[in-house]
Amino acid sequence: xxxxxxxxxxSGAVEVASEVLVVPNSGAGLVPNIGVIGGRxxxxxxxxxxxxxxxxxxxxxxxxxARGRRVHLTTTHFHPEHAFGASAFSGAYLVNxxxxxxxxxxxxxxxxxxxxxxxxxxxxxxxxxxxVPDEVYDxxxxxxxxxxxxxxxxxxxxxxxxxxxxxxxDAGVLFTGDLAETGQFAIFPWFPxxxxxxxxxxxxxxxxxxxxxxPQIVVPGHGSVGDVGVLQGVxxxxxxxxxxxxxxxxxxMAVDEIEAxxxxxxxxxxxxxxxxxxxxxxxxxxxxxxSVD
Numbered sequence: 001x002x003x004x005x006x007x008x009x010x011s012g013a014v015e016v017a018s019e020v021l022v023v024p025n026s027g028a029g030l031v032p033n034i035g036v037i038g039g040r041x042x043x044x045x046x047x048x049x050x051x052x053x054x055x056x057x058x059x060x061x062x063x064x065x066a067r068g069r070r071v072h073l074t075t076t077h078f079h080p081e082h083a084f085g086a087s088a089f090s091g092a093y094l095v096n097x098x099x100x101x102x103x104x105x106x107x108x109x110x111x112x113x114x115x116x117x118x119x120x121x122x123x124x125x126x127x128x129x130x131x132v133p134d135e136v137y138d139x140x141x142x143x144x145x146x147x148x149x150x151x152x153x154x155x156x157x158x159x160x161x162x163x164x165x166x167x168x169x170d171a172g173v174l175f176t177g178d179l180a181e182t183g184q185f186a187i188f189p190w191f192p193x194x195x196x197x198x199x200x201x202x203x204x205x206x207x208x209x210x211x212x213x214x215p216q217i218v219v220p221g222h223g224s225v226g227d228v229g230v231l232q233g234v235x236x237x238x239x240x241x242x243x244x245x246x247x248x249x250x251x252x253m254a255v256d257e258i259e260a261x262x263x264x265x266x267x268x269x270x271x272x273x274x275x276x277x278x279x280x281x282x283x284x285x286x287x288x289x290x291s292v293d
Contacts, residue, residue, distance in 0.1 A: 001029065002118075002119055003029060003046055003117055003119055003120060003121055004028065004029060004153070005120035005124075006029060006030035006031045006049070006050045006054070006081060006120065006121060006124060007028075007031070007054065008023060008031055008034065008049040008054045008058060009023070009024075009026060009028075009031075009146075010023055010057060010058070010061045012024050012026055013036070013061070014225075016217050016219070017138060017168065017171035017172070017173050017217060018171060019037065019038035019148070020035070020036075020037050020038070020171050020173050020217075021035065021036040021038075021065065022034070022219055023034075023035075023036070023058070023061075023225075024225070024239065025222050025223070027183075027274075030050055030080075030081045030121065031049060031050070031081060031221065031222075032047045032049065032076075032081050032157075032177075032219060032221055032222060033047070033080050033175075033219050033221060033223075033225070034046060034047050034048070034049060034058060035047065035166065035175050035219060036061070036062050036065055037145065037148070037150055037168055037173075038065065038066070038069070038145065039069075039142075039144070039145025039146040039147050039148035039150075039168075040069075040145070040146030040147045040148070040279070041069055041070065041145060041146025041147075042066075042069050042070040042071070042072060042143075042144075042145040042146060043062055043065060043066040043069050043072070043145065044071075044072045044073070044143060044145060044150055045058060045059070045062045045071065045073045045074075045089070046073075046074060046075070046076065046166050046175045047075050047076055047081075047082045047083070047175075047177070048073065048075065048082065048083060048084070048085030048086055048088065048089070049081060049085055050051045050080055050081040050084065050085065050114075050121070050124045051084065051085055051124035051125050051126075051127075051128055052079075052085055052087060052088050052127055052128060052240065053124065054085055054124065055085020055086065055087075055088035055089070055250065056085075056088045058085070058088075059071065059088045059089055069146075070092075071089070071092055072089075072094060073086060073089035073092050073093045073094070074093070074094045074095060074143075074152050074162065074164070074166060075093075075095060075099065075177075076164060076165070076166065076175060076176070076177025076178070076179075076221065077099060077102070077159060077160045077162055077163050077164070077177050077178060077249075078099050078103045078106065078107060078110075078160060078162055079110065079160070079178070079189070080100040080110055080114045080125065080128075080154055081165045082150060082177060082178075082221070083095075083099075083103070083131060084105060084107075084111065084114075084128050084130070084131065085128070085132045086131035086133075087128070087129060090134075091134055091282050092134060093131060093132075093133045093135070094107070094133065094134065094135040094136075094137070094141065094143070094152065095133045095135075095136060095137075095162070095164075096136070096137055096138070096141070096154040096162060096164050097136050097137065097138050097165060098154060098156075098161050098162035098164025099154075099160075099161075099163075100133050100136045100162070101161070102160055102161055102162040102197075102282050103130060103131065103132075103133070103162075106194075107130040108130060108193060109194055109195075111125060111130065114261055120231045127166065133217050133226065136215065137152075139154070140152065140153045140154070144176055148168070148170055149169070149170075150166060150167065150168055151166070151167040151169065151289075152164055152166055153165050153166075153167060155179065155206045155209070155210075156202065156206065157197065157198075157199050157202040157203075157206075157277065158179055158198070158199065158202055158203040158205075158206040158207075159178045159179050159186075159187065159188075159189070159198055159203060160189065160197055160198065161175070161180055161197045163166075163177060163178075163206070164177070164263065165177070165179065167215075168263075170216055171216075171217070172216030172217055173215065173216070173217045173218075173219065174210065174213075174215035174217070174218050174219065175219045176210070176218060176219065176220050176221060176230075176231070177211060177221045178220075178221035178222070179203065179206060179207065179210070179221070179227075179234070179237065180207075180218065180220040180221065180230050180231055181220050181221055181223045181234065181275070182220050182222075182223030182224045182226060182230055182233065183223045183224065183272070183273060183274060184222065184223060184273050184274040184275035184278075185237070185266070185270070185273055185274075185275040185276060185278045185279055185282070186203075186234055186237060186238060186241070186275075186278060186282060187221075187275065187278050188200070188278050188281040188282040188285050189281070190281035190282070190284055190285040190288075191281075192284075196288065198285055198287055199210075199285070199289060200238055200241065200242055200282060200285050201286070201289045202241070202285045203238060204235060204238050204239065204242070207231055207234060207235040207238070208235070211228060211231045211232060211233050211235065214228055215227075215228055216228075216274065218230040237270070240266065240269065241262070241266065241279075241282050241283070241286060242254055242264045242286050244265055244266070245258060245262055245282075245287060245290070246259075246281050246286065246290050247287040248261060249286075249287055249290045250263065250290075254282060255283075255287050258283055258287065259279075259280050259283045259284065261274075262279065263279045263280060263283070264273075267279070280291055
């Protein structure tokens with residue numbers, strides 16, 4: 001698999017609110033949007049990029065921005081391009097307990113899977129060891145950066161079991177991780193029997209709650225920064241995916257037939273979106289959700 005080098009382009013950083021920077025992924029595969037949030041006494045980095053070289057560059061960038069302030073790290077979920085550079089932030093890594101459990105249970109499998117992509121991706125992960133959080137918390141963690149409190153809020157099951165959003169209440173900014181993307185089909189890590197924790201139904205419920213909070217600025221895991229419409233767009237798509245899948249599931253069609261038909265329908269509705277490979281896992285996930293219901 002010849003994937004482009006997933007390098008974090010720090011020169012593209014933009015300030016979306018006072019002392020809230022976003023390093024955009026600029027459409028690059030396996031590169032997340034990265035956040036750097038400043039208070040008077042400390043700085044919080046949100047997500048690392050893939051591997052230690054990317055993460056070390058992010059750490060240096062954050063330290064320069066911090067100008068002597070302490071630097072913390074949190075990650076929106078455990079997937080490699082978001083969290084597998086965390087060892088570069090020794091002594092500073094905070095995650096919720098469900099995400100820490102995801103790292104322990106599934107991290108080595110994902111590391112092996114991503115190294116299997118070969119090329120630049122394998123090179124980026126060559127020296128990676130699975131990160132061990134320095135602080136693990138239950139519930140919402142209110143992190144005081146000095147004159148600014150950032151909320152690290154676990155959402156419950158959605159894209160993963162350990163998803164969390166990062167809220168900057170005084171600036172109206174929300175970092176969503178892969179609970180939201182723009183310009184692409186929602187990422188469904190549905191890899192039975194190894195990982196079936198994603199739930200389309202639960203994901204819709206998570207988005208309902210996030211939309212109700214009316215954030216002013218939404219930073220998705222991948223894609224362009226926007227407003228609450230980013231969340232609404234993903235919510236609409238997940239409703240489409242669910243409804244088209246369940247309509248066919250209710251008629252007892254074979255899963256392969258459902259997958260093919262739903263894929264055709266959704267590609268016709270969203271012809272410019274990337275990530276087409278995620279439609280089929282989404283259909284199969286929602287078939288499973290339907291059978292459970």
